[in-house]
Amino acid sequence: EVQLLESGGGLVQPGGSLRLSCAGSGFTFGNHAMTWVRQAPGKGLEWVSTIASDASATFYADSVRGRFTVSRDNSGKTLYLQLNSLRAEDTAVYYCARSFVVDDRGYFDFWGQGALVTVST
Amino acid sequence: DIQMTQSPSSLSAAVGDRVIITCRASQGIGNYLAWFQQRPGKAPKTLIYAASSLQSGVPSKFSGSGSGTDFTLTISSLQPEDFATYYCQQYVTYPLTFGGGTRVQVK
Numbered sequence: 001e002v003q004l005l006e007s008g009g010g011l012v013q014p015g016g017s018l019r020l021s022c023a024g025s026g027f028t029f030g031n032h033a034m035t036w037v038r039q040a041p042g043k044g045l046e047w048v049s050t051i052a053s054d055a056s057a058t059f060y061a062d063s064v065r066g067r068f069t070v071s072r073d074n075s076g077k078t079l080y081l082q083l084n085s086l087r088a089e090d091t092a093v094y095y096c097a098r099s100f101v102v103d104d105r106g107y108f109d110f111w112g113q114g115a116l117v118t119v120s121t
Numbered sequence: 122d123i124q125m126t127q128s129p130s131s132l133s134a135a136v137g138d139r140v141i142i143t144c145r146a147s148q149g150i151g152n153y154l155a156w157f158q159q160r161p162g163k164a165p166k167t168l169i170y171a172a173s174s175l176q177s178g179v180p181s182k183f184s185g186s187g188s189g190t191d192f193t194l195t196i197s198s199l200q201p202e203d204f205a206t207y208y209c210q211q212y213v214t215y216p217l218t219f220g221g222g223t224r225v226q227v228k
Contacts, residue, residue, distance in 0.1 A: 047210075095164055105213060107171070108155065108212075
């Protein structure tokens with residue numbers, strides 16, 4: 001059974017840092033691109049970042065580029081998101097999602113349960 | 122960036138109703154479109170990929186259609202567990218973008 005389990009969320013002050021983790025199990029982690037998607041309270045879904053299966057490529061939303069860094073450890077089956085220079089508008093539930101490639105493009109087939117990040121004084 | 126526009130933003134329906142949600146892309150995306158269901162306080166769940174392919178384990182009351190810029194999600198007979206928010210998303214190019222969501226409420 002495919003499982004994705006996020007951890008590392010919490011309360012942080014503006015300007016602070018946090019690292020989220022997403023542990024994968026039940027599948028060959030290194031065969032899949034992985035993505036972070038966030039959802040601010042009461043709002044819709046927002047794509048944040050994607051990393052290729054072998055970490056050879058990374059992609060970021062303009063809203064986080066230069067502040068967030070995505071990485072992965074395929075031997076440890078874990079995806080990471082380093083969040084720096086946090087702002088109040090980064091407050092959200094952060095989900096990790098697995099990509100499955102069909103016709104040369106990956107769609108999100110499995111999602112984690114989410115980790116809440118709150119940026120506040 | 123490709124903008125995804127869903128309509129309506131919310132709707133009221135009764136158990137047994139047929140519900141149709143539309144999603145329009147600001148430019149052609151082929152069939153690289155997915156639909157997700159999100160119940161309150163829960164993670165999104167994938168329903169449809171490639172515009173019309175049913176994700177494994179998803180009941181056949183859900184169906185998707187369309188290509189290019191115009192897409193639809195149909196729920197053939199609404200059940201209590203289907204009252205949720207639905208999102209479309211294009212995955213043809215970065216930045217990946219979602220529609221604003223359609224909240225399906227009890228009439």
